[in-house]
Amino acid sequence: MSQSVSFGKNLSQWIFTTDHKRVGILYLIGSLAAFAVAGLMAVLIRVELSSIGPTITNPQTYNVWLYFHGAAMILGFQIPALTGFLANYLVPLMIGAKDVAFPRVNALSLWLFWMGIIVALLTFVVPNPPDFMWTAYPPYSIMSGGNTSFYTFTVLIMGFSSIVGGINLIATIIYMRAPGVTWAKLNIFVWATMCAFILQLIFVPVLGSAVTLLTLDKYLGTHFFDPAMGGDVLLYENLFWFYSHPAVYVILLPMMGIIYEIVATFAKNRIFNKKVVVFGGFIGTTVLSGEVWVHHLFTSGMPNWIRLGMMVSTLLISVPVGLMMIGLVGTLYRGAIQYKTPMLYACGFIFLFLVGGLTGIPHAMAALTLALHDTHFVVAHFHYVIAVSGTFAVFGGVYYLFPKMTGKMYNEALAKLAFFVLFIGVNVTFFTMFIVGLKGMPRRYFDYSHMPQLEHLHKIQTYGAFVIGLGALLILITWLHGAFYGKKAPTNPWGSRSLEWTHTESPPGPGNFGGKPLDLPEDWDPYGYGVNPD
Amino acid sequence: MSEHSHELEWETSPWPLIVCVGILLFAPLAFSFHFVYEKPAATLVSLALGGVLILISVIGWVKDGLEDKHGWGAGLSFPAMPFFILAEAFIFVALFAAYWMIRLKAPHWPPAGTPHISMVTPVIMTVILVSSSVTIHLAEMRHEAGNHTGFLGWLWVTIILGAVFFFLTMKEWSHLIGEGFNTTTNAYSTVFYSITGLHASHVFIGVALFVCILIPAHMRKTNSTFIRTASLYWHFVDIVWFFVVSQVYFWL
Numbered sequence: 001m002s003q004s005v006s007f008g009k010n011l012s013q014w015i016f017t018t019d020h021k022r023v024g025i026l027y028l029i030g031s032l033a034a035f036a037v038a039g040l041m042a043v044l045i046r047v048e049l050s051s052i053g054p055t056i057t058n059p060q061t062y063n064v065w066l067y068f069h070g071a072a073m074i075l076g077f078q079i080p081a082l083t084g085f086l087a088n089y090l091v092p093l094m095i096g097a098k099d100v101a102f103p104r105v106n107a108l109s110l111w112l113f114w115m116g117i118i119v120a121l122l123t124f125v126v127p128n129p130p131d132f133m134w135t136a137y138p139p140y141s142i143m144s145g146g147n148t149s150f151y152t153f154t155v156l157i158m159g160f161s162s163i164v165g166g167i168n169l170i171a172t173i174i175y176m177r178a179p180g181v182t183w184a185k186l187n188i189f190v191w192a193t194m195c196a197f198i199l200q201l202i203f204v205p206v207l208g209s210a211v212t213l214l215t216l217d218k219y220l221g222t223h224f225f226d227p228a229m230g231g232d233v234l235l236y237e238n239l240f241w242f243y244s245h246p247a248v249y250v251i252l253l254p255m256m257g258i259i260y261e262i263v264a265t266f267a268k269n270r271i272f273n274k275k276v277v278v279f280g281g282f283i284g285t286t287v288l289s290g291e292v293w294v295h296h297l298f299t300s301g302m303p304n305w306i307r308l309g310m311m312v313s314t315l316l317i318s319v320p321v322g323l324m325m326i327g328l329v330g331t332l333y334r335g336a337i338q339y340k341t342p343m344l345y346a347c348g349f350i351f352l353f354l355v356g357g358l359t360g361i362p363h364a365m366a367a368l369t370l371a372l373h374d375t376h377f378v379v380a381h382f383h384y385v386i387a388v389s390g391t392f393a394v395f396g397g398v399y400y401l402f403p404k405m406t407g408k409m410y411n412e413a414l415a416k417l418a419f420f421v422l423f424i425g426v427n428v429t430f431f432t433m434f435i436v437g438l439k440g441m442p443r444r445y446f447d448y449s450h451m452p453q454l455e456h457l458h459k460i461q462t463y464g465a466f467v468i469g470l471g472a473l474l475i476l477i478t479w480l481h482g483a484f485y486g487k488k489a490p491t492n493p494w495g496s497r498s499l500e501w502t503h504t505e506s507p508p509g510p511g512n513f514g515g516k517p518l519d520l521p522e523d524w525d526p527y528g529y530g531v532n533p534d
Numbered sequence: 535m536s537e538h539s540h541e542l543e544w545e546t547s548p549w550p551l552i553v554c555v556g557i558l559l560f561a562p563l564a565f566s567f568h569f570v571y572e573k574p575a576a577t578l579v580s581l582a583l584g585g586v587l588i589l590i591s592v593i594g595w596v597k598d599g600l601e602d603k604h605g606w607g608a609g610l611s612f613p614a615m616p617f618f619i620l621a622e623a624f625i626f627v628a629l630f631a632a633y634w635m636i637r638l639k640a641p642h643w644p645p646a647g648t649p650h651i652s653m654v655t656p657v658i659m660t661v662i663l664v665s666s667s668v669t670i671h672l673a674e675m676r677h678e679a680g681n682h683t684g685f686l687g688w689l690w691v692t693i694i695l696g697a698v699f700f701f702l703t704m705k706e707w708s709h710l711i712g713e714g715f716n717t718t719t720n721a722y723s724t725v726f727y728s729i730t731g732l733h734a735s736h737v738f739i740g741v742a743l744f745v746c747i748l749i750p751a752h753m754r755k756t757n758s759t760f761i762r763t764a765s766l767y768w769h770f771v772d773i774v775w776f777f778v779v780s781q782v783y784f785w786l
Binding site for chain 1: 542543544545546547548549550551553554555557558561562565566569570571595598610611613614617618620621622623624625627628629631632635636639640645716717718720721723724727728
């Protein structure tokens with residue numbers, strides 16, 4: 001009797017959980033599922049492009065793949081994995097709280113996210129799936145036979161999930177810090193996610209409105225985006241990018257935050273220039289993020305003074321981002337570096353993010369963008385700077401938290417092998433994509449029979465995509481192997497000074513700190529590794 | 535012993551998962567069944583099932599909230615509400631931005647096909663909504679003072695005022711639709727129905743929140759944080775109405 005009863009109790013304790021750690025882990029499972037399906041789409045897209053002409057599919061299905069890959073990677077994987085999984089798991093532990101401010105609302109945002117994933121996955125079973133890009137530009141998204149409302153509801157449900165989740169964690173950070181965890185001593189990851197959540201509160205509603213108007217136009221006959229009736233197509237593009245550009249900072253800030261935590265722990269060093277990174281880097285990015293969106297529309301009609309202004313504000317973003325990079329490298333400087341797997345991901349991140357960031361500068365220039373717009377060069381740029389960097393941050397974060405989450409250690413050798421396979425794969429694919437893009441390959445094309453000279457470069461990218469797939473598979477094997485057969489983990493295997501390692505069990509029980517109030521010494525510092533502060 | 539170990543149990547609540555399944559059925563699936571795949575039976579089933587699930591979980595959630603088992607984060611809803619209002623405000627900002635972008639490039643306004651829109655109804659609606667903001671504040675003050683009967687009375691008045699406001703919006707809509715002015719008519723009808731509709735949906739949510747306070751209050755169960763938070767939300771709905779009424783009705 002007892003086994004099935006305890007299994008049932010265990011299951012209900014998981015699916016009805018309001019505990020932030022379990023909510024975080026369920027977020028991780030959902031976002032990895034989205035990553036797996038969207039990654040499969042990416043491989044299929046690469047196979048289709050590996051040779052001239054139709055290779056394995058028709059243009060209609062190819063569009064559905066592109067739609068799913070973009071929408072699920074951004075809305076289903078990156079944002080939930082970084083702001084859902086990492087922030088939910090880490091923030092209450094780092095600030096010494098028993099849980100988040102509203103545990104049931106936290107579970108609500110988790111299950112809303114899962115419903116969003118379900119609506120997105122229905123793409124593959126319903127008739128007339130959405131066949132536009134994740135941007136869903138009208139007029140095509142309104143004229144297309146695809147089910148635009150599924151796109152709208154995916155965005156609305158996931159958006160509502162981010163908003164309530166964001167409010168929850170902001171309230172947690174402001175009001176639930178343990179005595180002694182002051183703003184000045186707050187972990188840098190907490191600062192980064194706080195800024196990301198503020199961005200979500202301001203910008204997600206605008207995207208929600210934009211996609212709602214799309215559905216109103218298509219199914220209720222309004223005329224927001226219909227120029228013949230006084231509407232404006234550019235209205236959608238402006239509303240969409242008003243959210244979707246800051247969305248990259250919603251992804252960027254937590255990924256910087258977790259990379260900082262990893263680098264500080266494995267270099268056993270204080271955070272270099274922490275105040276400058278927080279106030280100049282994180283808050284600077286937050287302030288600037290809402291003033292740059294028009295660079296996505298440089299090729300649309302607009303007066304030159306807007307182009308000039310938006311070019312300057314876009315270039316200005318490189319200042320706070322540069323401060324973050326200097327902080328990372330400064331933290332490595334004279335540190336006692338251990339190259340454990342999370343640290344390898346952090347170093348990989350620094351390289352990939354630099355390549356992506358530097359290739360972003362040409363896009364900020366209005367004149368150069370006219371040539372580069374909608375080529376594979378842009379695709380390669382944002383894959384380096386957000387997609388692959390963000391994935392490295394998430395994977396690095398999972399390895400970093402693995403002993404804490406599961407109470408087991410993963411196999412270090414296997415994890416390192418998987419890292420190098422993945423790292424080689426992404427560089428083969430996306431560096432070649434830069435070259436193809438510079439040679440003029442347009443993005444989103446199903447076929448490129450007008451430029452047959454690019455076929456061998458496309459083939460290289462497809463081989464790279466298979467290497468990425470192999471790497472992802474190896475990572476999954478590492479995690480499953482570690483979770484089931486790993487050695488028991490000590491409470492603080494990395495020797496970190498941060499609360500989530502020093503004051504909790506592995507894995508932490510209900511209430512995180514054993515139900516006792518935290519008593520932190522006066523000189524407690526999450527980065528106090530005995531190095532003099534600068 | 536039981537006290538201590540009880541405190542360290544894993545906390546659970548079934549309502550978040552159930553309400554999400556309800557939302558899945560009620561919004562995306564019902565909408566798609568009706569507008570995209572045109573299956574009336576499936577639409578009705580998912581609306582009914584989703585509605586029931588949402589209702590059950592709201593009841594359960596409110597009940598748990600009033601019992602306040604863990605008491606964690608008690609009182610935090612009130613300071614968290616301004617963040618929610620910030621997000622809500624940006625929904626309206628986006629719609630007003632859409633309105634202004636359409637409006638400012640229109641050759642003449644209102645565009646052809648717009649019937650005469652009476653300015654009397656919006657004035658009455660403004661008076662009603664502003665008074666309801668005052669009455670909910672009075673209710674809140676009575677509750678703080680421990681005057682339960684006075685609190686219930688003013689809460690009832692607020693709910694009635696909110697419901698009358700919602701009813702007037704619907705009445706005006708049906709009147710205008712009767713005159714042939716519907717969502718598809720022109721650019722003005724587009725913004726008119728979406729902005730007033732968005733605001734009316736907020737009024738509906740606000741009244742629903744008050745009903746969630748009212749029913750347990752008749753059983754003498756109240757939570758002062760919940761009352762203050764709902765009242766703050768209602769003031770926001772009131773303030774937004776000034777933007778709606780000045781931009782959509784009176785700037786013609």
